Amino acid sequence: MNLSHRLSTIPASPIRKLIPFAEQAKKQGVTVYRLNIGDPDIKTPEVMLTVLRQWDISTISYAQSKGDPEFLSALAWYYQRCGYPFITEHHIQVTSGGSEAIGMAMVAVCNPGDSLLVFEPFYANYQSIALLYDVRLVPIQTSLKNGFHLPDRSTIERYIDETTKGILLCNPNNPTGTVYRKDELTMLVSLAKDRDLFLLSDEVYREFVYDGRTHVSLLSYANELPEQIIVLDSVSKRYSLCGARLGALISINKELLDGVLRIAQGRLSSGFVDQKMAAKLVNVPDSYMQRVREEYEQRRNVVYEGLRSINGVGIHKPEGAFYTVVSLPVENAEMFCQWLLTDFRLEQETVMLAPANGFYLSEGKGKNEVRLAYVLEIPKLKRAIQILAKALDAW
Amino acid sequence: MNLSHRLSTIPASPIRKLIPFAEQAKKQGVTVYRLNIGDPDIKTPEVMLTVLRQWDISTISYAQSKGDPEFLSALAWYYQRCGYPFITEHHIQVTSGGSEAIGMAMVAVCNPGDSLLVFEPFYANYQSIALLYDVRLVPIQTSLKNGFHLPDRSTIERYIDETTKGILLCNPNNPTGTVYRKDELTMLVSLAKDRDLFLLSDEVYREFVYDGRTHVSLLSYANELPEQIIVLDSVSKRYSLCGARLGALISINKELLDGVLRIAQGRLSSGFVDQKMAAKLVNVPDSYMQRVREEYEQRRNVVYEGLRSINGVGIHKPEGAFYTVVSLPVENAEMFCQWLLTDFRLEQETVMLAPANGFYLSEGKGKNEVRLAYVLEIPKLKRAIQILAKALDAW
Numbered sequence: 001m002n003l004s005h006r007l008s009t010i011p012a013s014p015i016r017k018l019i020p021f022a023e024q025a026k027k028q029g030v031t032v033y034r035l036n037i038g039d040p041d042i043k044t045p046e047v048m049l050t051v052l053r054q055w056d057i058s059t060i061s062y063a064q065s066k067g068d069p070e071f072l073s074a075l076a077w078y079y080q081r082c083g084y085p086f087i088t089e090h091h092i093q094v095t096s097g098g099s100e101a102i103g104m105a106m107v108a109v110c111n112p113g114d115s116l117l118v119f120e121p122f123y124a125n126y127q128s129i130a131l132l133y134d135v136r137l138v139p140i141q142t143s144l145k146n147g148f149h150l151p152d153r154s155t156i157e158r159y160i161d162e163t164t165k166g167i168l169l170c171n172p173n174n175p176t177g178t179v180y181r182k183d184e185l186t187m188l189v190s191l192a193k194d195r196d197l198f199l200l201s202d203e204v205y206r207e208f209v210y211d212g213r214t215h216v217s218l219l220s221y222a223n224e225l226p227e228q229i230i231v232l233d234s235v236s237k238r239y240s241l242c243g244a245r246l247g248a249l250i251s252i253n254k255e256l257l258d259g260v261l262r263i264a265q266g267r268l269s270s271g272f273v274d275q276k277m278a279a280k281l282v283n284v285p286d287s288y289m290q291r292v293r294e295e296y297e298q299r300r301n302v303v304y305e306g307l308r309s310i311n312g313v314g315i316h317k318p319e320g321a322f323y324t325v326v327s328l329p330v331e332n333a334e335m336f337c338q339w340l341l342t343d344f345r346l347e348q349e350t351v352m353l354a355p356a357n358g359f360y361l362s363e364g365k366g367k368n369e370v371r372l373a374y375v376l377e378i379p380k381l382k383r384a385i386q387i388l389a390k391a392l393d394a395w
Numbered sequence: 396m397n398l399s400h401r402l403s404t405i406p407a408s409p410i411r412k413l414i415p416f417a418e419q420a421k422k423q424g425v426t427v428y429r430l431n432i433g434d435p436d437i438k439t440p441e442v443m444l445t446v447l448r449q450w451d452i453s454t455i456s457y458a459q460s461k462g463d464p465e466f467l468s469a470l471a472w473y474y475q476r477c478g479y480p481f482i483t484e485h486h487i488q489v490t491s492g493g494s495e496a497i498g499m500a501m502v503a504v505c506n507p508g509d510s511l512l513v514f515e516p517f518y519a520n521y522q523s524i525a526l527l528y529d530v531r532l533v534p535i536q537t538s539l540k541n542g543f544h545l546p547d548r549s550t551i552e553r554y555i556d557e558t559t560k561g562i563l564l565c566n567p568n569n570p571t572g573t574v575y576r577k578d579e580l581t582m583l584v585s586l587a588k589d590r591d592l593f594l595l596s597d598e599v600y601r602e603f604v605y606d607g608r609t610h611v612s613l614l615s616y617a618n619e620l621p622e623q624i625i626v627l628d629s630v631s632k633r634y635s636l637c638g639a640r641l642g643a644l645i646s647i648n649k650e651l652l653d654g655v656l657r658i659a660q661g662r663l664s665s666g667f668v669d670q671k672m673a674a675k676l677v678n679v680p681d682s683y684m685q686r687v688r689e690e691y692e693q694r695r696n697v698v699y700e701g702l703r704s705i706n707g708v709g710i711h712k713p714e715g716a717f718y719t720v721v722s723l724p725v726e727n728a729e730m731f732c733q734w735l736l737t738d739f740r741l742e743q744e745t746v747m748l749a750p751a752n753g754f755y756l757s758e759g760k761g762k763n764e765v766r767l768a769y770v771l772e773i774p775k776l777k778r779a780i781q782i783l784a785k786a787l788d789a790w
Contacts, residue, residue, distance in 0.1 A: 059439055107399065
């Protein structure tokens with residue numbers, strides 16, 4: 001009995017594949033500082049947890065396929081408040097996590113065998129999801145040297161062929177922490193217009209931008225390019241609701257939304273309880289998001305200053321999200337990351353990182369790089385960086 | 396800008412596409428008895444709702460990709476109790492609804508372009524899901540005349556070609572209410588063994604079997620055909636948790652489970668709160684499921700007796716689940732269903748049904764049939780059948 005070839009091509013998550021080694025270390029009584037995964041330690045807003053505690057609905061029924069009306073209306077309110085007054089409930093499809101929104105957008109624009117351009121390194125799960133739907137991702141290099149910003153238009157155009165249906169971008173970027181400037185986005189929009197491409201913009205870290213930057217959403221260009229812009233979103237990071245599995249696909253292309261709703265009907269609905277909880281985003285005080293942003297900016301500073309003081313570590317100053325890709329003075333970062341978990345201990349403590357090669361599709365790229373998520377409290381982050389420095393000495 | 400052809404092929408849900416007409420009727424003050432969708436009105440077990448009310452975890456984090464350990468262990472306990480002591484946590488992948496389990500199984504066994512055999516009429520979303528993954532469903536007719544039971548082996552074999560990777564069945568069956576006998580399942584297992592096919596067995600209605608029947612799960616054959624049997628499940632119907640979006644894929648094929656876990660990592664996790672809630676299935680008293688089963692059996696009796704007394708209605712006695720497909724003395728059941736919502740009223744009341752043509756892939760089949768879900772209390776069911784009888788008179 002042969003399983004499908006397709007199944008064998010789906011990669012293990014670079015974020016999660018070292019977990020067994022971490023579990024082993026934990027069993028040995030070792031403290032593992034987890035910088036591998038972007039699972040925030042910040043508290044979920046109280047007003048959302050209160051929905052659970054005051055639960056009084058006696059049957060947990062299907063929600064509507066498009067989304068629970070209360071949650072849809074809360075999302076519309078949110079985008080209007082972000083500065084996009086033309087976004088209403090009609091333009092939003094609720095999804096089971098940002099992950100599902102990515103898959104739906106891929107299916108909506110690609111037939112089997114079609115391709116999307118992505119900027120490398122990129123969020124590893126884009127590839128896992130693309131493989132499910134027989135969509136080919138075509139990587140375009142960005143590099144640490146210029147902070148992983150976009151290449152110029154002519155470079156991007158060289159990758160377009162007859163299978164190219166669109167460009168998938170992540171802004172603020174996971175894994176690099178780069179926030180694209182307005183001129184970069186304007187270039188992409190103009191390119192998409194001229195070459196008839198869809199723009200799939202994953203903006204789940206929208207609120208996490210530092211140093212006084214403002215995030216430019218592709219929603220700003222929605223009226224200019226009404227059929228071609230698809231924004232992918234998630235409440236996971238914004239409200240520390242990773243386990244709520246709720247995201248959204250936003251577009252003003254009605255035909256696309258109708259099609260996406262048919263896909264959504266095929267899986268009935270997203271979680272009812274989660275949507276009732278997340279709908280309370282309208283009552284989350286502005287101070288919550290501000291405090292969270294400040295906390296991450298401080299953590300970013302600690303990580304940046306800490307890492308750049310280590311000999312041989314290459315880092316750019318992350319501009320947003322809560323990740324960064326850094327180069328290490330090692331030949332094989334994956335082996336180094338594994339060794340951290342299996343062998344290295346500093347006073348019974350060690351660090352877990354995500355090898356960055358899993359964020360590249362191009363063979364051999366990112367071999368000496370790792371992705372760090374700064375989702376720990378500052379004292380822990382400082383200690384983790386201290387451990388990493390010692391480990392690099394010992395390696 | 397062209398959206399994908401694939402998107403345009405995904406059908407609207409036959410269960411949900413008449414909803415706008417129902418909403419319209421409701422706005423006119425009309426009571427609509429909804430027999431179109433299997434969204435139970437039974438209360439979720441109290442012990443599950445209590446998990447919400449006593450919620451004390453302050454961050455809603457990702458669950459593990461394979462499933463929350465507590466929920467996995469509860470599921471293993473459940474299957475062991477069903478009579479499959481060899482099923483442990485290792486053999487279970489938690490999914491976001493039974494829907495996701497179906498998709499994962501399809502990807503695991505089919506490359507793009509491969510096909511699965513299904514018995515027609517079949518759960519309409521199989522087709523929506525298959526289209527996403529470029530899997531072709533090949534329908535094999537079953538008919539009302541013999542209670543939608545399986546055709547003989549030689550008939551099934553005629554549909555096998557080099558693209559056939561497996562057989563997808565639903566037992567107890569949605570939409571027909573048929574429960575396959577042991578001899579039918581043994582025939583399928585023997586066929587799968589001889590012809591090297593996977594068996595994908597959707598058993599989400601496992602507990603809903605009537606007249607003293609016992610449900611035969613394909614898990615009974617797992618040791619005989621260890622690599623080829625995949626059971627798809629859901630907690631939705633069993634515990635009135637449709638909105639919890641939790642299901643499972645069960646197999647003893649390790650390579651398949653490893654691959655499916657990689658797919659699961661690509662979408663991070665299923666809902667954390669939902670899993671914590673559903674894990675309490677171990678504390679649901681046996682009397683809960685027994686009471687639910689009895690309630691549905693009584694409803695089944697009401698529907699069966701009520702409908703067969705209407706002139707021109709063709710019905711078999713449903714053996715399980717809470718659906719049945721009946722033939723009506725109308726030429727076009729879809730138009731009739733729409734007319735029920737837009738035009739027909741009996742004392743300001745009407746009925747919503749699902750046209751059965753959406754449960755067939757073969758052109759022109761099921762045109763005079765509807766699917767009924769008996770998920771209303773008995774007095775309401777009786778009234779709904781009375782309305783249907785009058786409507787058929789008037790049509």
